[in-house]
Amino acid sequence: MQPPEKLLRYYGMHSGIYDATRWTFLFGRQRLLRELGLSDPPERILEVGCGTGVNLLTLGRLFPQAQLLGMDASGRMLERARRRLGPLSSRVTLREAYYHSPLRLQPAPDLICFSYCLSMVNPGWDRVIEAAAADLAPHGAIAVVDFHASSHPWFRRWMAWNHVRLEGHLLPALAAHFATTSLKVESAYAGLWRYFLFVGRARSRPEPGHVLPVSHRTSVRIPLSGCSV
């Protein structure tokens, strides 16, 4: 499957200013990786939508024994990742491809990361989550940081114009496909939007709804059709 033209155009234009600008709003990326809370260090890590490689660099330093695979639809973003990851080149593979179905890697990755990628896969985010569930090793973990929701319609429209869907749709699907080990929902810019940090474990099959632990509340029910967090 080919990546959408609009995505390639967008990152073709933005790759040059990506690293200089995204720290102002892509919150939680370093925190997610530093607070994974895994019992064993991962050996094979896949980041889908790795962009300019900022997370792969951190992961490579946190887990010096791990092999890293970064996949991205945009060749322009990967050019930057390649330069950044030069010092780790013996352990890093970068692949230009649009993730939409299982890769069926052998051996399977024991950590799969998505950082501000899933909210941009529209349509297809649900198939991508299913694909990750199929790709993850049976003992593996998934780590996701992404936009969650906003109560401001104008802001949701602005983000949609930038190819980002902010409708609280990701957490219910993640909770259905993975056993939640950690979930944090945080507010940005005095509540303009919320973003989440999710870590989950492989589970054998999706379940219809879960009581999730949330860092700032005792528990919260995530219905499949929307999100109450």
Ligand SMILES: C[S@@+](CC[C@H](N)C(=O)[O-])C[C@H]1O[C@@H](n2cnc3c(N)ncnc32)[C@H](O)[C@@H]1O
């Ligand atoms: C907002 S950037 C995030 C980059 C990086 N993960 C970070 O945290 O800085 C989203 C990236 O995901 C890529 N992307 C979006 N959908 C994708 C898909 N289905 N397969 C591969 N890459 C995808 C885009 O090309 C872009 O580089």
